[in-house]
Amino acid sequence: MVLWKPGHSLEVRRAVAAVCVLASCLSMGACGGSQERRTGPAPAAEARPSILLVTLDTTRADSIGPEARGVRTPAFDAVAARGIRFRQAYATVPETLPSHVSMMTGLYPAGHQVHENGRTLAAAHPLVAEQLQHAGYRTAAFVSSFTLARRFGLARGFESYDDGVSGGEQERSARETTEAALAFLAKAPAQPLFLWVHYFDPHYPYTPPEPYRRRFAATPYLGEIAAMDEQLGRVVAAFEQRAKGPAAIALVGDHGEGLGDHGEALHGNLIYQSTMHVPLVIAGPGVAPATKDLPVSTRRVHHTLLDWAGVAATGSLRRPETEVVLGEAMKPFLEYGWQPQVMTVDGPHKTILAGPLEMYDVVADPGETRDLSGVPAIRAKVPGALRDYPVPSPAAARAPETLDAEARKSLASLGYVSAGAAPIVRKGAPRPADMVGLFAVIDRASGLLVAGEYGKVIPLLQQILERDPFNLDAVLRLATAQSALGREGPAMEMFRRAAELAPASPDVRMYTALHYARGRQWPLAEPLLEEVLKTFPDRVPAVEAMATLRERQGRVEEAVSLRRRLYTLRPATAIEWTRLGELAMSVEQTAPALESFERARALDSRRFQQDLELGVLYLSERRFPEARDALDRVPASHPGYPMALFKRAQVSVLLNEPDRAARIAKARQHADGATRGLIERERLFK
Ligand SMILES: [Zn+2]
Numbered sequence: 001m002v003l004w005k006p007g008h009s010l011e012v013r014r015a016v017a018a019v020c021v022l023a024s025c026l027s028m029g030a031c032g033g034s035q036e037r038r039t040g041p042a043p044a045a046e047a048r049p050s051i052l053l054v055t056l057d058t059t060r061a062d063s064i065g066p067e068a069r070g071v072r073t074p075a076f077d078a079v080a081a082r083g084i085r086f087r088q089a090y091a092t093v094p095e096t097l098p099s100h101v102s103m104m105t106g107l108y109p110a111g112h113q114v115h116e117n118g119r120t121l122a123a124a125h126p127l128v129a130e131q132l133q134h135a136g137y138r139t140a141a142f143v144s145s146f147t148l149a150r151r152f153g154l155a156r157g158f159e160s161y162d163d164g165v166s167g168g169e170q171e172r173s174a175r176e177t178t179e180a181a182l183a184f185l186a187k188a189p190a191q192p193l194f195l196w197v198h199y200f201d202p203h204y205p206y207t208p209p210e211p212y213r214r215r216f217a218a219t220p221y222l223g224e225i226a227a228m229d230e231q232l233g234r235v236v237a238a239f240e241q242r243a244k245g246p247a248a249i250a251l252v253g254d255h256g257e258g259l260g261d262h263g264e265a266l267h268g269n270l271i272y273q274s275t276m277h278v279p280l281v282i283a284g285p286g287v288a289p290a291t292k293d294l295p296v297s298t299r300r301v302h303h304t305l306l307d308w309a310g311v312a313a314t315g316s317l318r319r320p321e322t323e324v325v326l327g328e329a330m331k332p333f334l335e336y337g338w339q340p341q342v343m344t345v346d347g348p349h350k351t352i353l354a355g356p357l358e359m360y361d362v363v364a365d366p367g368e369t370r371d372l373s374g375v376p377a378i379r380a381k382v383p384g385a386l387r388d389y390p391v392p393s394p395a396a397a398r399a400p401e402t403l404d405a406e407a408r409k410s411l412a413s414l415g416y417v418s419a420g421a422a423p424i425v426r427k428g429a430p431r432p433a434d435m436v437g438l439f440a441v442i443d444r445a446s447g448l449l450v451a452g453e454y455g456k457v458i459p460l461l462q463q464i465l466e467r468d469p470f471n472l473d474a475v476l477r478l479a480t481a482q483s484a485l486g487r488e489g490p491a492m493e494m495f496r497r498a499a500e501l502a503p504a505s506p507d508v509r510m511y512t513a514l515h516y517a518r519g520r521q522w523p524l525a526e527p528l529l530e531e532v533l534k535t536f537p538d539r540v541p542a543v544e545a546m547a548t549l550r551e552r553q554g555r556v557e558e559a560v561s562l563r564r565r566l567y568t569l570r571p572a573t574a575i576e577w578t579r580l581g582e583l584a585m586s587v588e589q590t591a592p593a594l595e596s597f598e599r600a601r602a603l604d605s606r607r608f609q610q611d612l613e614l615g616v617l618y619l620s621e622r623r624f625p626e627a628r629d630a631l632d633r634v635p636a637s638h639p640g641y642p643m644a645l646f647k648r649a650q651v652s653v654l655l656n657e658p659d660r661a662a663r664i665a666k667a668r669q670h671a672d673g674a675t676r677g678l679i680e681r682e683r684l685f686k
Contacts, residue, residue: 047245049247049308050248051247052249056253058204058267060275060278064225076232079249086296088294092327093329094256097116101125103128104154112125115334115392120152123156129156130156130157138189139195140162144174175209178235195239206221208223221257250281266443268329268331271352271354280317293363326385333432337426348363426470438463442464483515495512510542513545611644615648
């Protein structure tokens with residue numbers, strides 16, 4: 001029996017639209033439920049504990065804690081010994097950002113709509129930090145990976161959000177993050193505090209520091225866990241020392257790591273225990289030491305923190321209730337159109353729906369080796385929530401184009417590259433677990449493509465298409481790679497194939513148009529671009545190609561307005577702003593020119609060389625003080641220095657500066673062919 005059918009997708013889209021209705025069962029608290037207040041007065045401020053949340057990236061449930069295999073984690077164990085350790089805790093998604101968004105919002109991805117890394121959480125969803133801040137908490141976050149950088153939406157409610165990954169770094173070590181957190185704690189205010197620390201070390205590549213590198217030479221992943229645990233101990237100790245009063249602590253994994261289980265090396269593509277089953281411990285006020293075997297979702301971290309703070313008590317893990325836990329792994333669906341993967345855990349039974357149904361007793365068989373779906377008595381227990389789980393619309397979940405090239409590179413270097421095109425949802429789509437041989441190839445191909453290694457990526461994409469000929473993303477990437485190498489014939493063959501696979505796809509039209517644009521075949525590109533932009537005025541590559549086209553056609557005003565819109569859709573570099581300033585200046589659009597030059601200067605003042613242009617523009621706007629400052633910045637080495645002196649002298653007269661006569665004399669003295677006549681004719685100088 002196939003429970004999920006391709007024809008499902010339309011219903012599913014409607015289901016997503018109605019997610020707040022469904023959310024009542026999917027994510028208690030999704031639609032304002034978490035506003036439920038305690039009856040009676042909130043506890044007095046001094047009784048409320050300071051709260052430490054430590055999220056442990058890429059940490060398998062069986063790789064940390066007293067039952068861990070192959071590694072000792074004394075810091076984690078010490079917290080576990082005085083709190084509740086949940087032995088059946090589950091991430092909502094086996095990827096960093098969506099999993100953290102669930103912990104911070106209390107929602108399943110169907111509720112918060114972030115199914116993959118590289119997306120941005122919508123501002124409408126309240127975050128636990130905002131709620132705690134509103135309740136009088138001081139808030140601070142220290143995260144260790146670009147995947148959680150401020151731009152992705154989790155910084156709301158944090159007075160300080162140290163993503164420490166600027167300056168080209170994509171991650172930082174637990175030691176560095178701990179140092180930053182400890183420095184903060186040393187001068188933290190006396191109010192109740194909410195501190196979130198995120199460690200990223202166990203994430204691939206596995207390069208633990210010494211002495212763990214040597215000690216765990218054969219199992220470097222566990223070496224990363226051990227190194228992280230050492231830092232965890234430091235942050236817990238410092239936090240408790242600082243808290244003085246009661247302290248509450250939650251330690252939780254965001255997802256695990258495949259390490260070869262079920263053929264998956266890393267995480268994100270499958271929905272088995274290796275990546276979904278995570279460590280979870282809570283310790284603090286109202287928590288008696290225990291180990292619990294009832295399945296819980298890590299989204300309950302949100303409810304638990306609110307409970308500790310006296311904001312809302314519903315759903316708290318301090319009093320965990322039996323529920324059917326849900327989870328999803330939509331990346332292969334959203335990127336390649338493979339089967340969407342949903343799971344439920346109900347008591348010991350885990351059910352996976354990804355095309356065919358799979359059922360496991362994960363307590364007796366944590367390796368998920370014996371599929372029990374053929375056992376009628378067990379099969380009868382499939383929770384209804386599994387079938388009701390809303391699958392996201394591939395179009396709605398498209399890769400955001402707001403990511404600039406640097407952000408894409410950063411994510412790619414961490415192993416995450418979003419698809420460029422919405423996938424083809426098709427009959428008999430492959431089950432991700434049957435495609436494990438391709439994961440590494442796809443990851444490698446994505447990395448090479450982002451790095452612009454087109455020659456190397458082509459054989460990999462061909463390999464993917466041999467196995468999965470309906471993979472639209474791979475077809476378009478192959479077409480684009482051929483196009484970038486200037487191979488017109490093979491590129492067009494692939495674009496034609498893409499059009500056959502997905503005749504209505506705006507992605508196909510757009511990438512084909514970009515190919516024509518690349519080859520300067522503007523008459524072919526123009527109608528396609530116009531068509532794409534009519535339907536999707538914000539498709540970044542299309543706006544960009546159209547801006548270039550309009551400029552080449554001499555329709556410079558249109559080019560200027562397209563570029564200005566483009567730079568509201570994605571960040572622009574200093575060079576791009578400068579270029580736009582010059583373009584706007586060439587058609588006497590003073591205001592856009594000024595804005596563009598100022599933006600370029602703000603981004604990179606050291607390399608900014610358009611102060612003369614700025615001075616002239618400000619002068620023409622009669623903004624004399626700004627003109628003066630800009631012209632004063634023009635160095636004597638600038639080829640337009642004589643012009644700058646002339647303009648500066650004009651400004652000096654207009655500002656009635658005391659040294660205006662000396663400035664006129666200086667302009668005369670340095671005059672060149674371009675300025676000599678202007679100076680002699682200038683009435684201001686008379
Ligand atoms: Zn992660």
